[in-house]
Amino acid sequence: MGSFVLLDVGRPAEIEATVDHQGVWVDPEDIEATLGWELKPEGLCKDAMCIPVTGHHGFARDGVIQLQALADVPGRPLALSLEESVAYLGPPLDLYQRTVGELVAPEFALPDSEGRLHLLSEYRGSKVLLTAWASW
Amino acid sequence: MYEELRNDGLVVITVAVDRADDARPWIEKATPTHPSLIDEEHHLGELYNMVNVPTVVWIDEEGRIARPNDVAFTTEKGGRYAAVSTHEQMDLLRGWVREELPPKPASVLHGQVAPMSTDSQLARAHFGLGWWLHQAGTEDAAERHFRIGGDLAPDDFMIRRGTMRYRGSDPFGPEFRHMVNDWLALGHTYYLPLPVE
Numbered sequence A: 001m002g003s004f005v006l007l008d009v010g011r012p013a014e015i016e017a018t019v020d021h022q023g024v025w026v027d028p029e030d031i032e033a034t035l036g037w038e039l040k041p042e043g044l045c046k047d048a049m050c051i052p053v054t055g056h057h058g059f060a061r062d063g064v065i066q067l068q069a070l071a072d073v074p075g076r077p078l079a080l081s082l083e084e085s086v087a088y089l090g091p092p093l094d095l096y097q098r099t100v101g102e103l104v105a106p107e108f109a110l111p112d113s114e115g116r117l118h119l120l121s122e123y124r125g126s127k128v129l130l131t132a133w134a135s136w
Numbered sequence B: 001m002y003e004e005l006r007n008d009g010l011v012v013i014t015v016a017v018d019r020a021d022d023a024r025p026w027i028e029k030a031t032p033t034h035p036s037l038i039d040e041e042h043h044l045g046e047l048y049n050m051v052n053v054p055t056v057v058w059i060d061e062e063g064r065i066a067r068p069n070d071v072a073f074t075t076e077k078g079g080r081y082a083a084v085s086t087h088e089q090m091d092l093l094r095g096w097v098r099e100e101l102p103p104k105p106a107s108v109l110h111g112q113v114a115p116m117s118t119d120s121q122l123a124r125a126h127f128g129l130g131w132w133l134h135q136a137g138t139e140d141a142a143e144r145h146f147r148i149g150g151d152l153a154p155d156d157f158m159i160r161r162g163t164m165r166y167r168g169s170d171p172f173g174p175e176f177r178h179m180v181n182d183w184l185a186l187g188h189t190y191y192l193p194l195p196v197e
Helices: A028-035 A067-072 B003-007 B020-030 B043-048 B086-097 B106-112 B118-135 B139-152 B174-185
Strands: A002-008 A011-020 A023-026 A038-040 A043-046 A049-051 A064-066 A078-081 A086-089 A109-111 A117-119 A128-133 B011-016 B036-038 B055-059 B065-071
Touching: A002 A023, A002 A028, A002 B118, A011 A028, A023 A028, A023 A067, A028 A038, A028 A064, A064 A067, A067 A078, A078 B118, A078 B139, A086 B118, A109 B036, B003 B011, B003 B086, B011 B020, B020 B036, B043 B055, B043 B118, B065 B086, B065 B106, B118 B139
Parallel strands: A002 A086, A128 B011, B011 B036
Antiparallel strands: A002 A011, A011 A023, A023 A064, A038 A043, A043 A049, A078 A086, A109 A117, A128 B055, B055 B065
16 A cells, blocks of 8 residues: 545545555545544445445455545545656535525635635624635 | 714625625725624635625524525616615615515525525535645645546636636636636626516
8 A cells, every 4th residue: 555645525534545456445444534434344434424335346355445435425526647657636516506506605615815714604603795706 | 884883783894705805905904993803714605505706695683584695786787687686675674674565475585595506506516626735735726626626616706706716817817807708698697686676
């Protein structure tokens, strides 16, 4: 196994992984530590939710888990760079439907120009005009 | 322009979906009193399904979306890209903040929320990867993933235009103009106005 960087919605985590022609194989204990999921007999579990992993072909072998299959279970988009040993795992695909789709503004945590983090929820109780802009 | 509405309790949050170094001079020049945030990793794209700037969303006191993504400029000239004029948008905003307008029924708002495709979210993951690779200095790899992102989601100009400076292009130059003209020639619009209610 070599070192691999997993960007969990941008947050970098160094994990141990093996890269071969079938994909990227990771240690379940690393996944537990970085993504907060736990591999139990019931399946891949987080909080009170367990997603069965039976029927996912090529999910696990010899005590390691395939990263792509792991992303598919909670429905998270995965962008892989095998050459650079780094991958970006996006938010679950159903998050948008569960938030914006239900007219709920999703929470975010973003820094100001001085690096201080602001959460949308800090402004609960006020009407908010959220404006995205750019220098481009 | 928003000062009067701030007195009525409106909080304006601006988010630069941009490299911090590119956004900071603008923020410092404006010396804003409202939260001016920076979103280098395009999380607003991931969460709110934004694909271009400027985009505005109205959020009420309970954290619910009162008006989904719309293009909104502060000038009347820019207003031609929206379904309503800038003047009308400001009237609507004022009416909402001062609670002089009845709230829109949820059924109307649901109809105005654009769906998000699997490809567009995968494109954003490739952007996120490309951004990390760019910061690590591995520009060839970054270019590969920015390109994949742009191919998966050709409507996502946060990716296609937002990455131009990282890839040695001018987002206001001829390459950008060609990009837009090609896009328009396919029958698309560059901005996505909220449909008129």
